[in-house]
Amino acid sequence: MSARVFIDGAAGTTGLEIAERLAGRDEFELVVLDEEARKDTTARAEAINAADFVILCLPDDAAREAVSLITSDTVRVIDASSAHRTAVGWVYGLPEVTGRKAIAGARRVSNPGCYPTGFIALLQPLVSAGLLPCEWPYVCHAVSGYSGGGKQLIARFEADDDIAFRDYGLALGHKHVPEMKTHVGLAYDPVFAPAVVPAHRGMIVEVPLALEAMPVAAAPEVLRETLKHAYLGSEIVRVAEPGVDELLLRRSMAPVDTLELHVFGAKDGKQARLVAVLDNLGKGASGAAVQNLNLMAGLPETAGLRL
Template identity: 45%
Template sequence: MSASIPTVFIDGEAGTTGLQMRDRLARNPAVALRSLPDADRKNPEAKRALMAEVDLVVMCLPDDAARETAAMADSLGDRAPKLLDASTAHRQHPDWVYGLPELTPEQATAIAGARRVAVPGCYPTGAILLLRPLVDAGLIPADFPISVNAVSGYSGGGKAMIAAYEARTAPDFELYGLSLSHKHVPELHRYSGLTRRPIFVPSVADYAQGMIDSIPLHLDLLPGSPSPADLQAVLAARYAGQPFVRVIDAPASGKIEPEAQNGTNNIDLMVFGHPTQRQAVLVARYDNLGKGASGAAAQCLGLMLGIAVETSLPGARVKVAA
């Protein structure tokens, strides 16, 4: 392994997440990217040999392939690289650290000291960052019934969905996961601090990227009947000083669009509320390919290797519109 500049292999660099990860790392002089020649992409021995030479492997793979790569790393013994998994495969595995640095005050330190980190799913990221501080503070009881509604751009659905939307054969808007068994629910359930399984209703719309999670609340059913300002104050205190999490005032228009953080690793958290009807909606806005995928992975990679890493895409500019 490298004794100076850390070396990184992106396993699955040709996929959507892998390409965005590569774009974030390619300009960074503090890290050296390694790749397999095209002829060796499906050669397990060539991959195993490369893994033994690098400091960290980013796995941008389907779940089964990620498990295979992790097992291959195990076979390397003391030559095994650190692993950063962007799939669903290891997010609840006891030997892997959950890669959401803002989850608790101690989580970034845990990631920095870990050899195996699982990057959060796109949808759970926003909902967990909204819910966990409020559950920890007792404003939302752990057994409170929670529903999370979410919409994503079609880039979060993989190559087949991207092709369908770009060919104009997909619907303009579609609810899915209505079997109530979406693969992100166990992760959302565990890391939000909830003891009651939340209802999760995802959707996809005809735009490329950008995500909104929204969580409606009846405030008079919560302990102490908190105000929207009380909820926002807890969120603001929890994330004070965090570079990628912004707790901002909800726009007076009562509207929100999903693309304002595209290309960045930023996430906006807001509390919409009605003072007399005693209702609120918690909202998170971020890039499903940024804080929801490659940006989050780059943030974790920097912690794991102890280096500064660019978490946004080249030329990304945050919009100021609501």
């Protein structure tokens, strides 16, 4: 028997891509509301409570409202917003870090943010192993395709082909920072410097390391080997071998649900750059939601993913 899945916010970019990944899969039956019903709270509440799984692709406040509509004690939720990423009672949906069993048994799963996915995947295994300090003012530089900004930013970039680079989050205190700090286990908020480039999808997340200044820091090759061990056997997270001399985001990038990690080190071992490459709409959003849904439904983790 197919599990009933309701995507609340199915008309948005993330919701549409989740539906594409679930299309044609016999394991799931999508509950679909027409445009008028999507705006009706009663109709949404009925769909939410009739589903086995609900995936929220909504702004934060709307996601909280949707959760408040739940009266069924059997419905299970994946929230793609940032509303519950550090909330008590919610399991953080990064299986490679949180643990697959925790997600498989959870009733409430919060999908990670796109930038934090790269940041946490790079740092958490290294900090947890004691190879990098938790008490350190980390910096995260990142660029993303404009699709991560929602309909308004998509329209802005597609209407103005003269935009070459959009630096933002300049007031600091970005909403991704709490989950980046919490799920790595850091003592200080990282300084997060995000930007947008004129490509529809794709993302590069970088954490530069001044290893010689740190009270505890392993050599770059040890950091790389530790990441390889942490993600050994994963079909989704891959740790690249050394020798790459450039990383590119292409405007023609096809949808992909993998996460590629790099460790670049200076010859003298005094500095390193940790870099994650991913699709902000894939492992950074829709692909991660489907991965979590698969685990919660007891299905192969990579079913329906684009690897």
